[in-house]
Amino acid sequence: MSLTKDIQDIRADFPILNQEVNGKPLVYLDNGASSQKPKAVIDAITKYYTEINANIHRGVHTLSQKATDAYEEARKKLQLHFNAKHLEEIIFTKGTTDGINLVANGFTSLVKEGDEIIVSAMEHHSNIVPWQMLCERTGAVLKVIPMNQHGELIMEDYDKLLSEKTKLVAVNHISNALGTINPIKEIIDKAHQYEAVVLIDGAQATPHVKPDVQELNCDFYVCSAHKMCGPTGVGILYGKEEWLNIIPPYQGGGEMIKEVSFEKTTYACLPHKFEAGTPNIAGGIVFGIALDYLNSVGFDYIQQQEEELLNYATQELNKIEGLQFVGTAREKTSVISFNIQGCHPYDVGTIVDKLGVAVRTGHHCAQPIMSFFNIPGTIRASFMFYNTKEDVDRLVEALQKARTMLL
Structure with missing residues (x-):
């Protein structure tokens, strides 16, 4: 079974991923706050x-x-x-x-x-x-x-x-x-x-x-x-x-x-x-x-899928003008925090939500980290094994639109 086939089979286990938000197919990238639930659960x-x-x-x-x-x-x-x-x-x-x-x-x-x-x-x-x-x-x-x-x-x-x-x-x-x-x-x-x-x-x-x-x-x-x-x-x-x-x-x-x-x-x-x-x-x-x-999914598979998503998302987000990553450790899991120069995280999060993309904005209950970097908060995209590269593409597209609207 191919990797793509595996992902589609897995996504079919999560009913909530099939819905639309604000008239757009849902892209759920707030897994760091709470993951979605498979039908078995x-x-x-x-x-x-x-x-x-x-x-x-x-x-x-x-x-x-x-x-x-x-x-x-x-x-x-x-x-x-x-x-x-x-x-x-x-x-x-x-x-x-x-x-x-x-x-x-x-x-x-x-x-x-x-x-x-x-x-x-x-x-x-x-x-x-x-x-x-x-x-x-x-x-x-x-x-x-x-x-x-x-x-x-x-x-x-x-x-x-x-x-x-x-x-x-x-x-x-x-x-x-x-x-x-x-x-x-x-x-x-x-x-x-x-x-x-x-x-x-x-x-x-x-x-x-x-x-x-x-x-x-x-x-x-x-x-x-x-x-x-x-x-x-x-x-x-x-x-x-x-x-x-x-x-x-x-x-x-x-x-x-x-x-x-x-x-x-x-x-x-x-x-x-x-x-x-x-x-x-x-x-x-x-x-x-x-x-x-x-x-049953397997943690080896989970780690492989999420590492690919992390690398792809980092590569694609890096193409957005003015985007600055917050947290660039050598050892990371599939969480990316960032800001877009000149844009408040809350404003960005609100706009991308209108485009069906769910991310978390704010201090993420980690205010000392934000104080260290001297920022009010970040935009956080956090991935799970049921996310896809297409989700990343939708995120990048939504962020580009938000940047155009806010600057």
């Missing part, structure tokens, strides 16, 4: 609510047992996908932000005044603010790995930041604003030399690569289903068993308890210790279906 949501909808874990009736089995089967799929050593190391969350906050909250009792937490200059706000809040609660100090003009971390400065005071390092695997692939294995190994804990924000990485958490040897890894062709409102926290046993629960309520009295409560074992209340059952089950779909 959409059908699985319907199947859950029409066939097995029931609360999980505590019920003895048939539907509850079916729902529980499906939910825990999804956890097993996630364990295998990320190569977690133990099933209970996979914690269902509301998403990446929830997972980071769970860990940051848990470290309140483990961090003291004068300890240091390291993040990078290219973090999403979700991997900055929770650590700032932790520092405010504990008196710890936040340190930042700087980056260069290409949007790459300056690893020599990271070496200088590490010390016996370093308790935790939190960095993203791939930058949502720049597409930079960070050297996380090196970051993890160096942090462990100082016995520091490492959390990796994998929200932007997991749609494109298949992380092996044991090989990486990270202590925590977080991601969201909705960027991986799955539903919104669900994600996972992977945590090493030893650390998940150490940190206290994030929330109290049903499911996360072993025994409750008015005098004392004891907590449930992993993973339930961190899964208070009725979870997003459909979301968890369908996350597993989304993983099945991605693996």
Whole structure:
């Protein structure tokens, strides 16, 4: 089967790509914010609510047992996908932000005044603010790995930041604003030399690569289903068993308890210790279906297709007069941020939307990056394996029209 045939077959799996926006065929290039969903995922949501909808874990009736089995089967799929050593190391969350906050909250009792937490200059706000809040609660100090003009971390400065005071390092695997692939294995190994804990924000990485958490040897890894062709409102926290046993629960309520009295409560074992209340059952089950779909496409294919799109889009966008790329790292995934000289990103985004092209404009929840480059924001085109070179051509054509209208 040819590459073109494969792409057309894959695109047929995504019903939303067949629609028109403002009278034009949709070109969806906002995958960094949220990916589209294949029919298998959409059908699985319907199947859950029409066939097995029931609360999980505590019920003895048939539907509850079916729902529980499906939910825990999804956890097993996630364990295998990320190569977690133990099933209970996979914690269902509301998403990446929830997972980071769970860990940051848990470290309140483990961090003291004068300890240091390291993040990078290219973090999403979700991997900055929770650590700032932790520092405010504990008196710890936040340190930042700087980056260069290409949007790459300056690893020599990271070496200088590490010390016996370093308790935790939190960095993203791939930058949502720049597409930079960070050297996380090196970051993890160096942090462990100082016995520091490492959390990796994998929200932007997991749609494109298949992380092996044991090989990486990270202590925590977080991601969201909705960027991986799955539903919104669900994600996972992977945590090493030893650390998940150490940190206290994030929330109290049903499911996360072993025994409750008015005098004392004891907590449930992993993973339930961190899964208070009725979870997003459909979301968890369908996350597993989304993983099945991605693996059926194949991550080798995904990476090949997206690398071709990245190279082609970079080549074609470079032909637009006045276009300036923001983030030119040597190691990148299929995210391109740019501006057009003399044009505000918002204005460009509004015009290209009228032409059926969906891109993201603004600071992408990464204001420190925009401050570093001294810009208000960027236009971001982010690609998935279901995009085509024709999508790139439509983007370039729309941008040329926007530039003509605005200048």
